[in-house]
Amino acid sequence: MCGLTYAGVSWDAHRCIREGRAGIERRQRQRLQEIVAYARAHSTYYGRIYRNVPELLSGIGELPVVTKAELMSHFDDWVTDPAVTKARIEVFLADSGNVGRDFLDRYVVCTTSGATGIPAILLHDHTALVVYNVLGYVRSLSVFWHSRGLAWALVRGRGRLAAVFVTGGHFLGNTMMARRIRKIPSRRRMQRIFSALEPLAELVSDLNAFAPVVLGGYPSALETLAHEQRAGRLHIHPVLINAAGETLAPAKRQLIGTAFDCRVGNYYGSSEAVGLTYECTAQRLHINSDWYIVEPVDAGNRPVPAGHLSDGVLITNLANRIQPIIRYHMGDRVTMDADPCICGSPFPSIDVVGRTDDILTFPTPQGHEVQILPLAIATVAEETPGVAGCQLIQRTPLSLTVRLRVKDGGDQEMVWAELRNRLAAFLSAHGATTIAIEKTDEAPAPHPLSGKFRQVYSELTPRHQ
Ligand SMILES: [Zn+2]
Structure with a gap:
């Protein structure tokens, strides 16, 4: 599989759709055999846990499930290149000048803070990047390229792309953008990440100056910006908005789309599974199942049939060999759609419950209100040394x-x-200078009624879950 070219992967991705479900399943089976054989031979960790697994798999269910915590605690045994060690990577990550540089000139490295409080270090090899790029451009943007109006607006807007995420460091989005800019420095004028941690007035002013034609971000950040656009403080005219990182509820999608008068797209993936899904014209999330296997599971990791909500999901990345992700447990609750999509795609589609955190609203001493984005404040908390997990709840104004x-x-x-x-x-940097921050002896816990774990929520927000 080494040395896959853009042309080769693009051609295969195109043929795969033409061959339909049988073509997808054939690729999945073959690629699974290959990645399992590779992991067994080159990763000490997988070699150990696969010692009783037959050489020729009859199904993915024969393989044990792995977790982030377990893999991270066996990092040096997990990776398939002996030149890669956690100690060497930590030295590399500590130097902020390395953001966007490839580790050992051959691996993209990123870190995650993660809602579960277990930070991960993830590497992607160049072959995997070819696959991610093809899935991103060929499939995700197909909706875009099929609309002449959108394509023309993109050209007119000189492709200026803004993403509002937690910036800095080696987070995936930041690393990938820094990497692209390092290759072609003139891209700096066209692509920029804005910080969701920045006070809103500054973010609005920076976005007004940049005038993006494509805008990406967390749904909560986009929702806040939609209110700013409606209030007239923000006045940008993107032709496409892409939401990622949290659940995009239909009401939020409509609010954002109406405020900016443009198409709003949705995405589900993670730093372990880049390019996992794409959204079709019918607004369903399809899994790129020629390169990924997604298994919805119950609390005991048993398969959950299509049409039923799962407790978690097992992800297998068939493209990345440096750090194999095979039956990797993620806590997202998903439902695999039981009926075929009207768009005609042979790829299965999925509905994700994911994160449903609240935007927090606090008064300022000047009599205004400030809005705090859940992922931003959660990141501040998670990055505090010694924090294994936490939950932030607004019980009073x-x-x-x-x-x-x-x-x-x-x-x-x-x-x-x-x-x-x-x-x-x-909070003070956002103007909320008089907030009492109190610790309770209660442990972080799912909501007593819904059973959902929400990291940031407000008991002042009227909702029943
Ligand atoms: Zn579809």
């Missing part, structure tokens, strides 16, 4: 209650003091 779980061996009081300082500084 002027307070924030924190449920905290400290890492094993950590000092409760020290971690809490640092977390409180960081949250206070973050």
Whole structure:
């Protein structure tokens, strides 16, 4: 599989659609055999857990399930290149000058903070990048290229692309954009990541100056920007908005689409599974199942049939060999659609429950209101040293209650003091200077009624879940 070219992968991706379900299944079976054989031969970790797995698989269910925590704790045994060690990567990651540079000149490295509180270091090899790019451009943008109006608007807008995410460091989006700019520096004028951590007034002013033609971001960030656009403070005219990283509820999609008067697209994927899905003209999320296997599972990792909501999902990435992701458990709750999509795509489609955090609203001493994006404040909390997990709950207009779980061996009081300082500084930077930040002895827990774990929510927001 090494040395796959853009032309080869593009041609195969095109043929795969023409061959329909049988073509997809054939590729899946063959690629699964290949990645399993490769992982068994080159990853000490997989070699160990696959020792009783037959050489010729009769189905993916014969393979054990792996978790992020387990893989991260066996990092050096997990990767398939002995030159890659956690110690060497940590030195590389500590140098911010390396953002957008390939580790050992051959691997893209990114980190995740993760809603579960377990940070991961993820590597992607150049062959996997070819596949991700083809899936991204050929499939994801097909809706775009099929509309002459959109394509022309993109050209007129000189392709200026803005993404509003948690910036900085080695997060996937930041790393990939820095990498593209490093290759062609003039792209800096065309592609920019804006920080969701920035105070809203500054973000609005920066976006007005940049005038993006394509805008990407978390649904909560886009929703806040939609309110700013309607209020007339933000006045940009994107032709396409892409949401990712949180669930895009239909009401939010409509609000964002109406405020900006443009198409709003949705995406589901992760740093472990880049280019996992694409959205079709019927607004369904299709899985790129020629390069990924997605298995909805219950709490005991047993398969959940199409049409039923799962407790989690097992992801297999068939493209990336440096750090094999095979039956990798993710906590997202999904439903595989039982009926075929009207768009005619042979790829299965999926509905994702995902994150449903709230935007928090706090008053300022000047009598205004500020809105705090859930993923931004969650990132501030998760990046505090010693935090293993936490939940931020607004119970009164002027307070924030924190449920905290400290890492094993950590000092409760020290971690809490640092977390409180960081949250206070973050809220103050947004103008909310008089918020009481309180710790409760309750542990982070799913909602008693819905059973859903929501990391950031407001009990002041009227909703019943
Ligand atoms: Zn479809």
